Amino acid sequence: xxxxxxxxxxxxxxxxxxxxxxxxxxxxxxxxxxxxxxxxxxxxxxxxxxxxxxxxxxxxxxxxxxxxxxxxxxxxxxxxxxxxxxxxxxxxxxxxxxxxxxxxxxxxxxxxxxxxxxxxxxxxxxxxxxxxxxxxxxxxxxxxxxxxxxxxxxxxxxxxxxxxxxxxxxxxxxxxxxxxxxxxxxxxxxxxxxxxxxxxxxxxxxxxxxxxxxxxxxxxxxxxxxxxxxxxxxxxxxxxxxxxxxxxxxxxxxxxxxxxxxxxxxxxxxxxxxxxxxxxxxxxxxxxxxxxxxxxxxxxxxxxxxxxxxxxxxxxxxxxxxxxxxxxxxxxxxxxxxxxxxxxxxxxxxxxxxxxxxxxxxxxxxxxxxxxxxxxxxxxxxxxxxxxxxxxxxxxxxxxxxxxxxxxxxxxxxxxxxxxxxxxxxxxxxxxxxxxxxxxxxxxxxxxxxxxxxxxxxxxxxxxxxxxxxxxxxxxxxxxxxxxxxxxxxxxxxxxxxxxxxxxxxxxxxxxxxxxxxxxxxxxxx
Numbered sequence: 001x002x003x004x005x006x007x008x009x010x011x012x013x014x015x016x017x018x019x020x021x022x023x024x025x026x027x028x029x030x031x032x033x034x035x036x037x038x039x040x041x042x043x044x045x046x047x048x049x050x051x052x053x054x055x056x057x058x059x060x061x062x063x064x065x066x067x068x069x070x071x072x073x074x075x076x077x078x079x080x081x082x083x084x085x086x087x088x089x090x091x092x093x094x095x096x097x098x099x100x101x102x103x104x105x106x107x108x109x110x111x112x113x114x115x116x117x118x119x120x121x122x123x124x125x126x127x128x129x130x131x132x133x134x135x136x137x138x139x140x141x142x143x144x145x146x147x148x149x150x151x152x153x154x155x156x157x158x159x160x161x162x163x164x165x166x167x168x169x170x171x172x173x174x175x176x177x178x179x180x181x182x183x184x185x186x187x188x189x190x191x192x193x194x195x196x197x198x199x200x201x202x203x204x205x206x207x208x209x210x211x212x213x214x215x216x217x218x219x220x221x222x223x224x225x226x227x228x229x230x231x232x233x234x235x236x237x238x239x240x241x242x243x244x245x246x247x248x249x250x251x252x253x254x255x256x257x258x259x260x261x262x263x264x265x266x267x268x269x270x271x272x273x274x275x276x277x278x279x280x281x282x283x284x285x286x287x288x289x290x291x292x293x294x295x296x297x298x299x300x301x302x303x304x305x306x307x308x309x310x311x312x313x314x315x316x317x318x319x320x321x322x323x324x325x326x327x328x329x330x331x332x333x334x335x336x337x338x339x340x341x342x343x344x345x346x347x348x349x350x351x352x353x354x355x356x357x358x359x360x361x362x363x364x365x366x367x368x369x370x371x372x373x374x375x376x377x378x379x380x381x382x383x384x385x386x387x388x389x390x391x392x393x394x395x396x397x398x399x400x401x402x403x404x405x406x407x408x409x410x411x412x413x414x415x416x417x418x419x420x421x422x423x424x425x426x427x428x429x430x431x432x433x434x435x436x437x438x439x440x441x442x443x444x445x446x447x448x449x450x451x452x453x454x455x456x457x458x459x460x461x462x463x464x465x466x467x468x469x470x471x472x473x474x475x476x477x478x479x480x481x482x483x484x485x486x487x488x489x490x491x492x493x494x495x496x497x498x499x500x501x502x503x504x505x506x507x508x509x510x511x512x513x514x515x516x517x518x519x520x521x522x523x524x525x526x
Contacts, residue, residue: 012106015102015105016098016102019098019101019102019105019121019125020098020102022122022125023094023097023098023101023125024094024098026125026126027094027132027135027136029448030132030136030444030448030451031087031090031091031094031136032087033448033451034086034087034090034136035086035087035453035454036451036452036453036454037133037136037343037451038086038090038138038454038481039477039481040476040477040478040479040480040481041061041138041139041480042086042089042090042137042138042139043138043480043481043483043484043485044061044062044480044500044501045061045069045071045072045075045089045138045139045140046075046084046086046089046138046484047062047480047483047484047488047501048061048062048069048072049072049073049075049076049079049084049089050076050079050084050488052072052073052076053076053079053080058072058303059180059299059300059302059303060300060303060307060309061500062309062500062501063309063310063498063499063500063501064309064310064311064498065303065304065307065308065309065310065311066182066183066310066311066312067141067181067182068177068180068181068182068299068300068303069181070144070177070180070181070299071092071093071096071140071144074092074095074096075088075089075092075138078091078092084484084487086138086484086485089138090136090137090138092138092140093135093136093137093138093140093143094135094136096140096143096144096147097135097143097146099147100143100146100147100150101121101124101125103147103150103151103154104120104121104124104146104150104408105117105118105120105121106154107150107153107154107157108120108121108412108415110157111157111374111376112373112374112412112415112416112419113419115419115422116412116415116416116419117415119414119415119418119419119433120411120412120414120415121411122433122437123411123414123415123436123437123440124407124411126436126437126440126441126444127339127407127411127440128338128339128340128348128440128443128444129339129342129343129348129443129444129446129447130336130337130338130339130342130343130400130404131339131404131407132444132447133343134401134404141181141182141184142184142401142404142405142407144181144182145178145181145182145184145185145405146405146407146408148174148175148177148178148181148185149174149178149184149185149187149188149405149408150408151170151173151174152171152174152175152178152185152188152192153188153192153376154170155167155168155170155171155174156171156192158170159171165288168285168288168289168292169288169289169291169292169295170292171289171292172288172289172290172291172292172293172294172295172296173292173293173295173296174292174296175188175189175289175292175293175296176292176293176294176295176296176297176298177296177297178296179293179296179297179300180296180297180299180300180303183312183391184384184402184405186387187380187383187384187387187405187408188380188408190383190387191376191379191380191383191384192376194375194379194383195374195375195376195379198375198379199374199375210277210281211277213280213281214277214280214281215280218276218277218280221276222273222276222277225269225272225273226269226273228269229265229266229269229270229273230266232262232263232265232266232269233262233263233266235256235262236256236259236260236261236262236263236266237259238256239256239257239258239259239262239318240259240317240318240319241318241319243257244256244257244258244259245257258314258316259316259317259318260314260315260316260317260390260391260392261314261392263390263391264314264391264392310498313392314391314392315392315393315394315395316392317389317392317394322389325394325396328396328397329394329397332345332397333397333398333399333400333403334400335347335351335354336397336400337400337403337404337406338354338357339439339440339443340353340354340443342443342446342447342450343447344450345397346446346447346450347446348442348443348445348446348447349439349442349443349446353439356435356436356439357414357436357439360414360417360418360432360436361413361414361417362417363417363420363421364378364413364414364416364417364420365378365413366420367416367417367419367420368416373416376409377408377409377412377413377416378409378413378416380406380408380409381406381409381410381413384403384405384406385403385406388402388403414436417432418432418433418436456478457478457481457482457485459519460474460478460482460519461482461485461486461490463519464482464490464492464519465490467519469490470489470490470491471490471491471492471493471507471508472490472491472492472493472508473492473493473494473495473508474492474494474495475494475495475496475497476494476495476496476497476498477497478492479492479493479494479495479504480492480494480500483504491504491507491508492504492508493505493507493508493509
């Protein structure tokens with residue numbers, strides 16, 4: 001037995017080493033040019049990590065009371081050891097991504113097969129430019145969400161096999177931490193619920209049995225809540241397909257003009273219904289994941305106390321605006337998500353090649369249907385897309401970032417398709433895998449060739465140095481970048497957007513605000 005344990009640990013270590021080496025090799029060219037795709041939001045996280053070393057303890061991104069930032073504490077450790085830089089900042093996200101890949105390999109190996117796990121990992125590593133960017137972004141919310149998600153799925157698999165209390169606690173903690181970081185983890189929760197309904201035989205009868213175990217008074221309360229939730233769903237549909245209504249009833253103003261808000265309320269009521277029912281029927285089993293969730297979400301609870309920052313925005317999207325946005329959705333956002341345009345919306349490879357990915361995905365879905373494989377990964381992108389629009393996340397084409405969590409599933413979907421072709425014909429499977437890897441590689445090369453040095457920031461810093469300016473003002477997307485790149489030797493506060501750190505604005509204002517954009521005059525730019 002001891003030798004088996006040592007063998008297993010050696011195997012895991014070897015797997016991790018191979019995944020880490022391949023990931024670093026594939027990402028290193030981009031990491032070395034990381035200053036060429038470095039923005040103000042990333043700079044803010046870098047500044048926050050520096051301030052952790054000075055004794056600050058932020059729990060949300062500066063100026064907000066959402067988007068938790070566990071990564072800034074990891075980054076602060078790296079900054080202390082290696083100094084602060086763009087490369088060090090992005091390397092932390094890369095390290096977290098490697099940990100995700102290893103955990104995800106173990107998950108896919110358990111629920112699918114070892115071959116599918118290796119294929120999916122290869123596709124993750126070779127992934128399109130959007131995935132490369134967000135797995136190297138100093139704003140590590142996507143990678144941190146993927147980490148929370150894979151821990152949740154491993155915990156669920158652990159519970160299915162062993163019915164362990166520890167698994168329930170871990171699952172709850174993963175959900176809580178995910179909700180602190182972002183709300184993307186809800187994609188996982190809903191997809192898991194649908195996958196469970198698919199896999200549980202006679203789930204309708206099971207739900208009927210659960211309902212019968214509820215006290216009569218609670219059944220009545222839940223029925224009322226369900227009816228109210230249904231009304232809000234209908235009001236959301238009304239507001240989506242029309243202008244909604246704004247009326248006064250018995251002296252009270254009643255409005256239903258924002259479909260996403262109506263659906264958020266309906267969703268909250270559904271959560272209450274499920275929670276009350278679960279607590280009543282599965283009291284002992286529910287307490288453990290709830291405690292775990294509270295532990296995982298504790299930073300958000302603490303961070304919200306006295307926090308006056310901005311809350312998460314909810315954009316309004318109705319049928320008319322969706323129709324108007326359709327060209328951007330199909331011509332910009334979807335190609336950026338799938339890699340046929342790079343993160344700056346420039347073309348990488350021929351768009352019709354998307355048909356190859358769609359064909360591979362179709363084979364994958366057919367294989368899952370025929371062989372009754374676990375449907376979670378195939379349900380996940382559908383759930384994420386629906387929730388993306390229902391929740392009000394879409395603003396413009398750059399909102400594709402809110403759909404990036406679909407990459408928790410897409411490489412696995414492609415891998416299942418490759419495996420299905422492999423089992424049908426070895427040559428077909430090899431061709432499909434090679435073609436997909438080459439396609440993603442070509443997309444990466446297309447983006448890499450467009451990466452230009454950040455001359456604008458260098459010119460601004462040189463201009464401010466010549467003028468002897470140590471506190472200035474500029475647009476949001478320049479301000480925090482300059483502050484980070486100069487190691488806070490020059491403080492540049494924003495003239496627009498969110499004022500994330502008021503002490504910077506106080507310094508810039510107290511020193512006599514200087515418009516740093518003036519440093520880009522034609523004579524100085526030369």
